[in-house]
Amino acid sequence: MQVIVLEPHGFCAGVTAALRKALSLADGAQTIYCLHELVHNELVVGDLKRRGFVFVESVDDIPEDATVLFSAHGVSPAVRRAAAARRLTVVDATCPFVTRVHTAARTFAERGLPVVVIGHANHAEVKGIVGEVELAGQSPTVSTVGSDLAALPADVKKIGVVSQTTMNADEVAAIVARLKKSYAVETMAEVCNATKERQDAVKAFDGDGLLVLGSANSSNTKRLMEVARGRAFRAGSMDEVRALDLGGIRRLGVTSGASTPECFLTETVTYLKEKKS
Numbered sequence: 001m002q003v004i005v006l007e008p009h010g011f012c013a014g015v016t017a018a019l020r021k022a023l024s025l026a027d028g029a030q031t032i033y034c035l036h037e038l039v040h041n042e043l044v045v046g047d048l049k050r051r052g053f054v055f056v057e058s059v060d061d062i063p064e065d066a067t068v069l070f071s072a073h074g075v076s077p078a079v080r081r082a083a084a085a086r087r088l089t090v091v092d093a094t095c096p097f098v099t100r101v102h103t104a105a106r107t108f109a110e111r112g113l114p115v116v117v118i119g120h121a122n123h124a125e126v127k128g129i130v131g132e133v134e135l136a137g138q139s140p141t142v143s144t145v146g147s148d149l150a151a152l153p154a155d156v157k158k159i160g161v162v163s164q165t166t167m168n169a170d171e172v173a174a175i176v177a178r179l180k181k182s183y184a185v186e187t188m189a190e191v192c193n194a195t196k197e198r199q200d201a202v203k204a205f206d207g208d209g210l211l212v213l214g215s216a217n218s219s220n221t222k223r224l225m226e227v228a229r230g231r232a233f234r235a236g237s238m239d240e241v242r243a244l245d246l247g248g249i250r251r252l253g254v255t256s257g258a259s260t261p262e263c264f265l266t267e268t269v270t271y272l273k274e275k276k277s
């Protein structure tokens with residue numbers, strides 16, 4: 001079996017910056033509380049736990065006057081207010097690409113444009129975007145595939161559209177094109193560069209199998225599985241890599257989600273090359 005590593009791989013800029021912020025706090029002097037997973041990768045989160053970080057799902061679970069780290073996926077204004085009410089010291093690791101989406105969504109809403117969010121309603125990033133729109137007095141429409149957009153009021157003529165940064169780029173483009181048939185559209189709906197480049201590499205790969213390294217809850221990892229042309233496999237740990245049945249694959253591409261450590265990819269590729277020989 002031929003093993004080909006697709007470019008790019010390793011941490012994206014947003015994950016690199018978030019981890020740099022986190023590690024700058026890890027001096028052991030105080031407990032650092034991280035609201036949700038800093039990034040959606042079990043290896044990264046496991047490492048941070050070993051360094052003493054405590055992961056919580058609500059600011060209510062953090063003692064007053066403690067330090068909280070907001071994840072790369074961003075938070076809603078309501079969460080910021082709750083953190084201020086508990087006098088938390090906030091270290092914000094929100095990716096700048098996510099902040100840009102927040103700003104666009106809030107601006108659309110403040111201008112009175114009904115906002116459509118292309119994304120997964122339960123994803124932390126989308127909850128933050130929705131919170132920004134709600135702050136401007138509007139309930140946005142959240143859609144994953146665009147099929148439910150008939151829910152927009154009949155008198156709506158013009159809308160503002162944004163998207164979660166880690167969606168399937170082709171699907172986002174298709175939904176925006178569909179919306180343009182019914183509405184005047186102002187759009188900031190696009191996936192981030194790190195997501196798009198990896199999806200483009202997968203779509204261009206001409207092998208018969210693709211291994212995506214990343215965690216099951218990583219949105220950009222799941223999207224890489226979706227755009228694969230041949231058989232697609234996912235593994236988030238070496239145990240999962242060893243358990244893969246790659247029988248019949250002659251040309252295997254290996255890619256990774258934007259929050260997957262490079263050392264995991266290196267170890268996987270070494271294992272696969274040694275295994276075949």
Ligand code: SF4
Nearest residue numbers: 012014095165192258
């Ligand atoms: S995948 Fe994109 S949006 Fe998410 S952290 Fe990386 S650069 Fe930022």
